Amino acid sequence: xxxxxxxxxxxxxxxxxxxxxxxYYHPQAxxxxxxxxxxxxxxxxxxxxxxxxxxxLILRDFVSIFGTVLxxxxxxxLSIITTMGNYISPFSGGMIARAAYLKYRYAFxxxxxxxxxxxxxxxxxxxxxxxxxxxxxxxxxxxxxxxxVGLFFxxxxxxxxxxxxxxxxxxxxxxxxxxxxxxAIDGWTLIRNDKTLLFKLTLYSLTSIFLNGLxxxxxxxxxxxxxxxxxxxxxxxxxxxxxxxxxxxPSNLGIQEAIVSLASVIFGxxxxxxxxxxxxxxxxxxxxxxxxxxxxxxxxxxxLKAYKHN
Numbered sequence: 001x002x003x004x005x006x007x008x009x010x011x012x013x014x015x016x017x018x019x020x021x022x023x024y025y026h027p028q029a030x031x032x033x034x035x036x037x038x039x040x041x042x043x044x045x046x047x048x049x050x051x052x053x054x055x056x057l058i059l060r061d062f063v064s065i066f067g068t069v070l071x072x073x074x075x076x077x078l079s080i081i082t083t084m085g086n087y088i089s090p091f092s093g094g095m096i097a098r099a100a101y102l103k104y105r106y107a108f109x110x111x112x113x114x115x116x117x118x119x120x121x122x123x124x125x126x127x128x129x130x131x132x133x134x135x136x137x138x139x140x141x142x143x144x145x146x147x148x149v150g151l152f153f154x155x156x157x158x159x160x161x162x163x164x165x166x167x168x169x170x171x172x173x174x175x176x177x178x179x180x181x182x183x184a185i186d187g188w189t190l191i192r193n194d195k196t197l198l199f200k201l202t203l204y205s206l207t208s209i210f211l212n213g214l215x216x217x218x219x220x221x222x223x224x225x226x227x228x229x230x231x232x233x234x235x236x237x238x239x240x241x242x243x244x245x246x247x248x249x250p251s252n253l254g255i256q257e258a259i260v261s262l263a264s265v266i267f268g269x270x271x272x273x274x275x276x277x278x279x280x281x282x283x284x285x286x287x288x289x290x291x292x293x294x295x296x297x298x299x300x301x302x303x304l305k306a307y308k309h310n
Contacts, residue, residue: 018254019279032223032276040222044284047215052288054208055079059098061200062116065190068106074303077296078102084293087253087286105304119188120201122163127205129157132238139231145266149235164188213237215284216260219277220269228269236263236274257282 056079060070070078078098085094095117102108132153139146191198213230216237220228240263243256257278264274 036222048285052079124205126160219280239263
């Protein structure tokens, strides 16, 4: 725990130094934030709260497979606490708190949790690949670069589709990635037999993708008077999702910003606008997370203690 905390502090310091260095050499970037109105900021906060609600609904419906019924304070609270934990510790540390609560409150095993988590990612990245491919093909931008972006999303769609359609054959190779894929296959085998749940999870994934794209678009247009194409900003938001694959910092801090900045350059928007838009989304996400997170942590800790006492 101490090592993780030290690692998080070091990473945060390095990211802060890199950000300050960039702003020192590009002072005009900081002035972009002054263009964001209070209404836009509140709108972003509301969108990010809905994003957490969708995450909580996915958790609620997932555990229902095993007959576990979560109350609102649990599924929404665990969603908030998980995100808060991811900001505090690296490598998705918030997931550990979620898994621990489910285990000690409902005897929900870590193996069950991991398989369902992996399956949720499988469904989510299939949706990302599908939506990304459609967005690329219908984009106003016609260039070799856009075809490469489209090819990238096609590969994601193809790989996730293969994992979904292939028979549940496990790969016997001791590798963390292979083991995670095996868990995803286990979870998917369980889910695909429940058509109603599969429909809900796909709908949740698509809604979450749209909300993420909407928050990015609102952040970009808040910083300038330019009416950016929603499709272009939507593609940037889709690419930002893949920062999850480089989950080395607390909540991908710095990595997501780098991907968004790079994508903004690729689509001809500019580094500064991309970076500031990403930071604006980050800031409006932190407000509800660190406001509600401690409250739900206290509520669920009391819930757990009361259960153990009884």
